[in-house]
Structure formats: C-alpha cells, structure tokens
Amino acid sequence: MIEFKRSVCSHDCPDTCGLLVGVENGRVVSVKGDPEHPFTRGAICVKVNHYPERVYSPLRVLHPLKRAGAKGEGKFERITWDQALDETVNQYRQIISESGGEAILPYSYAGTMGVVQFHAGHPFFHKLGASKLLRTICSAAAEAGFAASMGNIPTTDIETSVNSDLIIIWGSNTLVSNMHAWPFFLEARRNGASIVVIDPYKNRTAKEADRHLKLKPGTDAALALGMMHVIIKEELIDKEFIGRHTTGFEQLAGRAGDYPPPRVENITGVPAAEIEWLGREYAQARAPYIRTGWGPSRQIKGGMAMRTIALLPGLVGATHTKGGGIIRSTSAAFAFNMNAVMRDDLAPSGVRSINMVQLGQAMTAVDDPPVKALHVYHSNPAVVAPDSARVLTGLAREDLFVVVHEHLMTETAMYADIVLPSTTSLESTDLYRSYGHYYLQMASPVIEPVGETRSTLAIFNDLAARFAFTENCFSETEEERIRNLLNSDSPYLEGITLDNLKEGRPIRLNVPEDIFSNGLGTPSGKIEFYSQSMADQGLDPLPDGEPSIDGEGEGRFDLQLITPPRHQFLNSTFNEIEYLRNKAGKPIIIIHPEDAATRGIEEKMRVRVFNDRGECCLYAHLTEDTAPGVTVIEGLYWPRFMPNNRGVNQLTSQSLTDMGQSCAFHCNLVEVKPSSD
Secondary structure (H helix, E strand, O other), rough: OEEEEEEEOOOOOOOOOOOEEEEEOEEEEEEOOOOOOOOOOOOOOOOHHHHHHHHHHHHHHOOOOEEOOOOOOEEEEEOOHHHHHHHHHHHHHHHHHHHHHHHHEEOOOOOOOOHHHOOOOOOHHHHHHEEEEEOOOOOHHHHHHHHHHHOOOOOOHHHHHOOOEEEEEEEEHHHHOOOOHHHHHHHHOOOOOOOEOOOEEEEHHHHOOOOEEEEOOOOOOHHHHHHHHHHHOOOOOOOHHHHHHEEEEHHHHHHHHHOOOOHHHHHHOOOEEEEEEEEHHHHHOOEEEEEEOOOOOOOOOOOHHHHHHHHHHHHHOHHHHOOEEEEEEOOOHOOOOHHHHHHHHOOOOOOOOEHHHHHHHHHOHHHHHHHHEEEEOOOOOOHHOOHHHHHHHHHOOOEEEEEEEEOEEEEEEOOOOEEEEEOOHOOEEEEEEEOOEEEEEEOOOOOOOOOOEEOOOHHHHHHHHHHHOOOOOOOOHHHHHHHHHHOOOOOHHHOHHHHOOOOOOOOOOOOOOOOOOOOOOOOOOOOEOOOHHHHHOOOOOOOOOOOOOOOOOOOOEEEEEEOOEEEOOOOOOOOOOOOHHHHHHEEEEEEEHHHHHHHHOOOOEEEEOOOOOOOEEEEEOOOOOEOOOOOOOOOOOOOOHHHHHHOOOOOOOEEOOOOOOOOOOOOEEEEEEEEEO
C-alpha cells in the first residue's frame, strides 16, 4: 500500500513546491504536488515528477569511493566511511601544516536550498581557517542593483498580482523557471490584464504573452530609461508619490532625457513605437506589476540593469497600489538567525576570499598559497562554473586533493580523489524558505538513506569530530539548528516554532499585504533615483543605459550568446534522468536564419560554437524567435551528453559584474561555423 508523505522540493527554483511523496515498502514510488500548498496548489514540474528516477538512478553514489585511475577517468574503488573521512582529515592536516588553512577551498552552492544542509559546511571551514568562498554566482548582481534603488527588502507578493491590469515579465521564462506564478498571472488576464514579456528571444513564456518586446542582450537598462523618458516627458508620473517616497527625481529626469525612444531603439533593437507604447501602458495602468527575472543581471552591467528596472514603480506609485509593484525575491522576509548556521565568528581574522565565479583562475593561477584542496558539495562546478576549460584544467591537477559530496557520479565527481555519498532531500531533514513566495516549510525524511549515504550536516560533524572541534555547532542535529534559526527577532517569523513546522505543512510568514508599508530599505528610506551610496563607492549614482559588452571578444566575434534554462533541466540537475534527456532532445543553438545563411548553416546541421575561451558542438535550429546577431543555447547538458564532450560553459567568462561580483553568463561573443567532424 502506498503511503503519501509531505516533503518539499529542495532545488534552486523560486517556487519551493510542496510535495506528496508516495512510499511503498520503504521506497519512493511517486512524487506529486501537494494540493494544500497555497502557492503551488498541487502542481509540480516535469523534472520533479520523475524524482524517483533520481533517487534510484544507476548513477547514484551509494558508498564512499577512492580514486583508482586518472582524474576524470571515473575509476574508483569502494572504501569505508572511516577510511574516507580519515583520508580527508589526514590530507587536510598535511596541507594546513605545509601551507596554512587558506590552501583549502570549499565550493558549494544551491544543490539544495534547505537552509541547514546548504550551510552545513560553513562552520567547519571557518574553524579550519580555509579560504572563504564568495557565493555570488547567481543572484548577487540582481540583489545589489535592486538594493541600490529600493533596499534589501522583501518585494511584492506574486499572489497579489491577480489584482493587476498590466503584468510585465522582464527577463524571466516564467513557464520554465517559475511556473507557479503563471496561474496568478492568468487570473489577472481573465480579469482584463495584459501580459507583456521582455526578453531577447521568444521563449515559452513570450509565446503565451499578449506582447513580446525582443531586445538585444545587455540593453535592459536602456529600455527602462526609454520608458522613463516617455513617462516623464508626457507627465504621466505620480507627483504626490514621487514627492513623498522618492529622492533624486530631478537628476533622474535629466538622465532619462538622454534616452529618447529613437536612441533607445538603436541600442536595444526594440522599435521606438514599441518603447513609447510600453511607457504609456505602464504609466496609465491602474496597478502595473513587474516580475523581474535574473536574465538582465547576468550581464557585465547587470547590477545597473536591475537597479534601473527597479526604479520604474517609483515614477507611477505602483509599489503602494493593490495588484501593482515589483518582485525580485521574497528571501529577505525569511530573516533567520543566520549565525546559527554560518558561524562566521569561528573564522580567523584576515582570511582571504575567493569568488566562486573565478574558480578556474583560483585553481590555476592563485598563489601564496595555491589552492591545494578543493571540497565540493551541493554543486557541479565542472559543468556549471564559467570558463569550464580552465576549471577542468584545475580539476585535473594531480597535486590538487579533491573531495566531492554527491548523490550522483557527476562530471565533477569524476575528478574527485574521495567521493562521499550524500542523501537526497527525501532522506534528510531541513528547513525550506522560498525566494518566490512567503511560505516556510520543514521536511523530514520520507525514506531511510539509500545505501551508505549520509546528510551533509552529518558528514561535516564527522569531520569536525576527527579534528576534535568542540563547539556545540559541530554536534547539533538538524532539528537543533532549525530551532536556533528560528531564534530571531524578526516580526515576519513571530509565532512560528519548530513544533508547528514539524507538522510538515507550509506556514505563511507574517508579511503585510503591502510589503512596502513600513518603508524602503535604502539609506533614505525611500526609492532612490539618485543613490548617494553608489556615488560614495565611485559608481554612477544615476541609471546608466550603456549596453553590456563581452570585452574579451569585442571586435573579433560577431554573435551574442545567452545561455538561459532549458525546460527539462535545472542548471545541470536532472541530466541523469534518461526520460528528461530524451524530451530535451539534442543540444541545439538557436540562430537567426540571416546569420545562418551567411555562414552556410542549415537546419539541424552540426555546428561548432567558439570563442577564445573554448568551444562546443551543437545542432543548429534556425528561427526568427531570436534576432539577427543573437544566439541562444538553452542548457545545461552535462558534457558527456554533448558532441565532443564539451559543455556550454566552455564559452562563458570569469568576468565579474559591475555590482555584486556575480557571473555574466549571458554576456558572450561567439562565432558559429559548420562542424567539420
């Protein structure tokens, strides 16, 4: 008989779905959505629907392993947990004695979004004196840009968008990466709202929208300034709101005056008439709502792009209008006692920091001391990190000791000296916040750990014990950490306890209907059209619409490349499921017919995509869904499933964004030619 148990999707998605996991004879046999979850309402994506195939994948790592061949060859021998942990500790002790703790580098990110397991290694590496990892690869530019305009605060609830009469989805393929927002947008449409998508190509969401503005990659700030030009020139602003809730309007008006629609058309490729139309529609809407994605921020000037978009509601008073506003992320409302899991106080003063975006450089060029050990968990850097040719060169170093916690034998695990088998979210306890809604949920194991797998927290507690670390954090259980996380004075968490979370149901935070009713999070407490704090950092205090450019390829490569998500994968996750790979089909590059014709490229032809950083082979798909000069590769396929075993991140750079030190994944210049092999 199948018993259904509540759980939570642990993956890096704003929806954080409530799940009902079917268990029979101690095995997961099905996963479906929890219809009682107020936001996700019983629906799950095609990826998680196949989760049992992930738990019981032929690639699942079930026992500790030690490398028995060349790095990357994938030859391992089974060892015991004691052997694996002792080997790790002995290697770390030797490295510390020879080069100091900074020669050890942890590398982790969002393989799980559970607050406990995500941060399980932080206290250990702080105590060890290891190099600190700047975990900025994804959202840091968006966070910094948005904060410069509105502060690091919670943003408008997606559920309120049902009251909107204009929804702008800006740089988000919502049907792929935020599918549970779509029913709320559709309800607004049934009530008369229009849905407008702004994106460089006609993705799944754009095809379902009422209107699509196809802008060139890296020109989002210019488009927003063009809208502002129209709104200000035609006096469609909310003067009372501007006077009470914003600063720097006169300076902004001067800057927006430099971006008339004809100039913005030259920058963005969006016709001037479309810019004028959208500016008027936005200003004249009763309750305009903007859903920002992460696409605009994954450019060299991504922080400025997000800062500029975030100012639009301030011109028309949308933030304080029912159904209006803007959402970037809801994360700030989950104001836990993060020191309970971070323990920054354990780190020696002056320890160096290494940005995870620049992992390839760290492993091949950093000295004094060089990185001699890499400890990877909740990530697959051989696939997801930029400039992957350089990353693989680093991973292949025989003098680099690599430890990988993993569920599966990934590309990164193939380079490990020690592989430690980890539990999935269905086999461990954790607390799940969301960055797309305001519900908090705890998940307990629905099955016993498969094989000899252990949770990330258990693994780090075991390592800490071998180092004789005595702080309480190195012996805490998951539930004890959750209780400590909830020990916060945040009004949003008031009344939420471990006991009521243990029931497994989602609990809504105590957020007001108007999330901005208590003011903004900027130094002035207002929306800052002019940012003095940016000026103090030597940055332009006003929005700047100059486009992002891949400086490494400028003048030598002619095609822009963006690398958005693919429907069947989540970053590199779910490649292990054959059904999803088959549904995804061959890896393709989307290219405009004009660009294909000048290069002798035909539909379905195998092509070579390259720049100075690397190359990969894909199959051409010719379509006007993208613009001339713009190519699109939806990823991420594991390299083993790509022609020539080379992945898309061969083409992306380690350059950091203007704000937040994030990765400019969508700012690449490439060339495409027919493949000769």
